Amino acid sequence: MAGRFDLPEPDAFTRTYWDAAAEGRLLIRRCRACGRAHHYPREFCPHCWSEDVAWEPASGRATLYTWSVVHRNDLPPFAERTPYVAAVVDLAEGPRMMTEVVGAAESPAGEPPAGELSAGAELEVAFREGIPVFRIVRSAIGG
Amino acid sequence: MVARRKVAVVGVALSDCGRVDDATPYALHAQAARRALADAGLDRSLVDGFASAGLGTLAPVEVAEYLGLRPTWVDSTSVGGSTWEVMAAHAADAITAGHARVVLLAYGSTARADVRAGRRTGTLSFGTRGPLQFEVPYGHTLIAKYAMAARRHMIEYGTTIEQLAEVAVQARANAALNPEAMFRTPVTVDEVLAGPMIADPFTKLHCCVRSDGGAAVLLAAEEYVRDCRTSPVWVLGSGEHVSHAAMSEWADFTVSPAAVSGRLAFERAGVRPDEMDFAEIYDAFTYMTLVTLEDLGFCGKGEGGAFVEKGRLRVGGGGLPVNTDGGGLSAQHPGMRGLFLLVEAVRQLRGEGGERQVRRGADGALPRLGVASGTGGWFCSSGTVVLGV
Incomplete structure (x- = not known):
């Protein structure tokens, strides 16, 4: 039970995704045959099974589909991170993504004020130690 | 033939x-x-x-x-x-x-x-490779996954946390009639809401027992x-369906895979949901009961909140008795509860329910038809079985 449970284990194919994330870029995969994007990345297109699929930089824009503020998680290091906002977001390019919504500018790792979390809230990608997370677009909340 | x-x-x-x-x-x-x-x-x-x-x-x-x-x-x-x-x-x-x-x-x-x-953690780790590498950084606990689904139902249909709490209250009321249930002391909606927050909107009593x-x-x-x-x-009919593993692959968090397994099971059994005398529904969390009732066809989509109100899920409550043994929310939940649903359904159909025995109408007749609907993972899979005597 020692160690950390929040570290992704990249493989030869996904290394590209994580290397880009480490540089502050979110990548998605797009099929040249059917035109659809997907995430999480796969070697082929899960929609039409074409192998003509390429990496593409995502805009980093997304909207909030749903979320839960997690108060209990005994797997390290999440216990120290609670409360945090587990979220599912819809990327502007179409695919849905499991992620975390992180807090206000003055508290980048913290939980955003509960009132700011709402369905459809506009989000933009941010990066925490090479992991793509999302923050609420400030200009979108009440001007 | x-x-x-x-x-x-x-x-x-x-x-x-x-x-x-x-x-x-x-x-x-x-x-x-x-x-x-x-x-x-x-x-x-x-x-x-x-x-x-x-x-x-x-x-x-x-x-x-x-x-x-x-x-x-x-x-x-x-x-x-x-x-x-x-x-x-x-x-x-x-x-x-x-x-x-x-x-x-x-x-x-x-x-x-x-x-x-200390032989395992409370929160399970399922690994960090393959598709899981894209969710492990974010701490989406099993409870959080169900909580996110419940929230989406609340957003789309106005389902309230009080309605969800009603599910826990009625499971406990049924458990009070079951000597084999782990928790039998009645609880109120207020007590459910006042419990410690686990993954919002779920406080402790929205979550199953760990037995x-x-x-x-x-x-x-x-x-x-x-x-x-x-x-x-x-065994009159059955249906199975597999949906997603990653939550990001689930198209609509307000529709469980029971919508497919249930339709198949009822079609193959040649019966309708409204003919069921009771339902045993996998309830690791209150929302599962509510959404599965909708998806099995006991009420319309989005009507689950109203359906579970007014004690209608209780044995003798005048509606559809659901989770007559107290369910995973109160009776027992050792991790994968599906077999317990079948045991309780069979006991009910045999008339072995004791104080919690479901009766049909005023003459006290025993039930003739029941359904057991299991949900696996985080709405990943569903199996529904229609049973009858």
């Missing part, structure tokens, strides 16, 4: 459940299996099919060996809590096809004791039914 070989549940049992500190999961499998055989009054030598999941590297081989069985038909379908509804369907098909005569389904887990003894326990179910071909000491409960 040649008549299909009918299949009946002829034996059901629970092992010791609740707090069991001095037993292994193998022992709980064995205890439940022996009790189910004794319940049926069948000779063990007739058991030629065995199905189990969740224990052993070569499941179900280790458990079959532990039980001293050398089956000629096995299944280890492992789709989460709905596994045993799917297994029961597969077993019934095998019996109908003549590939097995008597099939034993068995389960046992010491989830509660394991956490207490130890096992269960076993014995299915037999119709020609063996007359040799049993129990009255048969017939």
Whole structure:
């Protein structure tokens, strides 16, 4: 039970995704045959099974589909991170993504004020130690 | 048309459940299996099919060996809590096809004791490779996944946290009538809402208990039914469906895979949801009961909140009795509860419910039809079985 449970284990194919994330870029995969994007990345297109699929930089824009503020998680290091906002977001390019919504500018790792979390809230990608997370677009909340 | 070989549940049992500190999961499998055989009054030598999941590297081989069985038909379908509804369907098909005569389904887990003894963490880690690498950084606990689904239903349909709490309150009310339930003291909506927050909007009592326990179910071909000491409960129809593993692959968080498995099960059984006398629904969380009632067709999409109000899920509550034993929310939940749904459905159809026995109408007649619908993972899979007498 020692160690950390929040570290992704990249493989030869996904290394590209994580290397880009480490540089502050979110990548998605797009099929040249059917035109659809997907995430999480796969070697082929899960929609039409074409192998003509390429990496593409995502805009980093997304909207909030749903979320839960997690108060209990005994797997390290999440216990120290609670409360945090587990979220599912819809990327502007179409695919849905499991992620975390992180807090206000003055508290980048913290939980955003509960009132700011709402369905459809506009989000933009941010990066925490090479992991793509999302923050609420400030200009979108009440001007 | 040649008549299909009918299949009946002829034996059901629970092992010791609740707090069991001095037993292994193998022992709980064995205890439940022996009790189910004794319940049926069948000779063990007739058991030629065995199905189990969740224990052993070569499941179900280790458990079959532990039980001293050398089956000629096995299944280890492992789709989460709905596994045993799917297994029961597969077993019934095998019996109908003549590939097995008597099939034993068995389960046992010491989830509660394991956490207490430090043998596992409370939150499970499923790994960090493959598709999981894209979710491990974010701490989406199992409870959070269900909480996110509940929130989406609240957003789209205005379902309230009080309505969800009603599910927990009524599960506890049914558990109060069940001497085998782990928690039997009635609770109120206010008490559910005031509990410690786990993953919002779920406070503690929106989440199932963590218990130890096992269960076993014995299915037999119709020609063996007359040799049993129990009255048969017939498998009338079943359906299974697999949805997603990653939450990001789930198209609509307000529709569970029971929408498909339920439709298939009712179609194949040739009955309608409104003919059911009760429903046993996998309830690891309050939202599961609510959304599964919608998806099985007991009410329209988005109407689950109103459907669960006013005590309608209680035994004797005047509506549809749901989770008559108290469910995972109050009775027992050792990790994968699907087999417990079948045990309780069979007991109800046999009239063995005791204080919690479902009655039809004012004349006190016993139920004739019931449905057990299991959900696995985080709405990843579903198996629905329609049973009747």
